[in-house]
Amino acid sequence: MTGVDEAREALGAQLRELRRRSGLTGRRLAYLSGWHPSKVSKIEYGRIKPSDVDIRAYCEHADAADQLADLLASLHNIDSAYLEWRRILATGVKRRQQKSVKLEAEAKNLRVYTTQVVPGLLQTAEYAEAIFRRHIEFYRVPDDAEEGVSKRMDRQRILYQRDHRFHFLISEQSLYTTVGNDDVMRGQLDRLSSILGMPRITIGLIPAMAEALIVSTGFVMFDNRMVMVEGTAAELTITQPREVAIYGRAFDILAGQSVTGEAARGLIRRALEARHRDSD
Numbered sequence: 001m002t003g004v005d006e007a008r009e010a011l012g013a014q015l016r017e018l019r020r021r022s023g024l025t026g027r028r029l030a031y032l033s034g035w036h037p038s039k040v041s042k043i044e045y046g047r048i049k050p051s052d053v054d055i056r057a058y059c060e061h062a063d064a065a066d067q068l069a070d071l072l073a074s075l076h077n078i079d080s081a082y083l084e085w086r087r088i089l090a091t092g093v094k095r096r097q098q099k100s101v102k103l104e105a106e107a108k109n110l111r112v113y114t115t116q117v118v119p120g121l122l123q124t125a126e127y128a129e130a131i132f133r134r135h136i137e138f139y140r141v142p143d144d145a146e147e148g149v150s151k152r153m154d155r156q157r158i159l160y161q162r163d164h165r166f167h168f169l170i171s172e173q174s175l176y177t178t179v180g181n182d183d184v185m186r187g188q189l190d191r192l193s194s195i196l197g198m199p200r201i202t203i204g205l206i207p208a209m210a211e212a213l214i215v216s217t218g219f220v221m222f223d224n225r226m227v228m229v230e231g232t233a234a235e236l237t238i239t240q241p242r243e244v245a246i247y248g249r250a251f252d253i254l255a256g257q258s259v260t261g262e263a264a265r266g267l268i269r270r271a272l273e274a275r276h277r278d279s280d
Contacts, residue, residue, distance in 0.1 A: 130180030204258025
């Protein structure tokens with residue numbers, strides 16, 4: 001079963017529960033909607049993909065207009081909600097960077113949370129290349145690391161656009177996770193320190209000893225309309241308003257634990273000093 005199949009089944013289960021809670025039988029819903037009776041079970045068990053009109057019929061007859069937006073978002077996202085990295089990176093890493101350029105250009109408010117590494121928009125070329133080399137090796141995809149790095153550097157121009165706002169939350173662990181080698185890490189930490197205080201950019205570092213109020217993988221929020229979560233095997237795209245709101249709440253909690261300004265600079269300085277000591 002593919003991720004698309006699972007997403008279709010999950011949507012069908014939501015619709016089935018919606019219908020049952022309203023007291024509607026499948027036969028009654030089919031009658032009210034002008035459908036063949038078998039259509040209800042096919043939708044609810046994921047054998048066919050419903051249309052917008054079908055979703056609206058469920059919400060209308062089950063008296064659930066308040067759930068229409070979430071259900072339509074789930075429907076529209078079925079084909080792209082779960083994409084395996086082997087498909088995304090089938091032609092190399094550059095293609096995924098091109099997609100990011102478009103997504104970031106469309107979002108006026110970008111919120112990014114990372115747990116192990118520095119976010120792509122803040123990476124040096126050397127750091128990005130080391131990341132891509134590992135991705136290419138692990139996922140066994142064509143080697144276009146240089147093109148990928150070039151496109152990632154192009155992406156960073158958006159940091160200087162006046163109509164965009166950025167809030168990065170980075171775990172303190174990301175300052176210590178070695179990407180490439182010591183020279184690469186020192187360059188990356190210097191770069192991160194230099195970005196602190198830039199207009200329209202907030203960088204918060206979450207101390208390693210902070211309480212685990214939220215346990216989450218890294219994610220990126222594009223305004224309040226979409227969240228992208230990078231898993232090991234696949235990339236998950238979330239557009240349901242209710243679920244997007246949950247990620248927004250998680251981001252706010254994490255932001256409350258972060259340090260900014262001189263306190264953040266102090267954590268970066270400490271990581272740099274540790275890197276120098278270890279290399280001496």
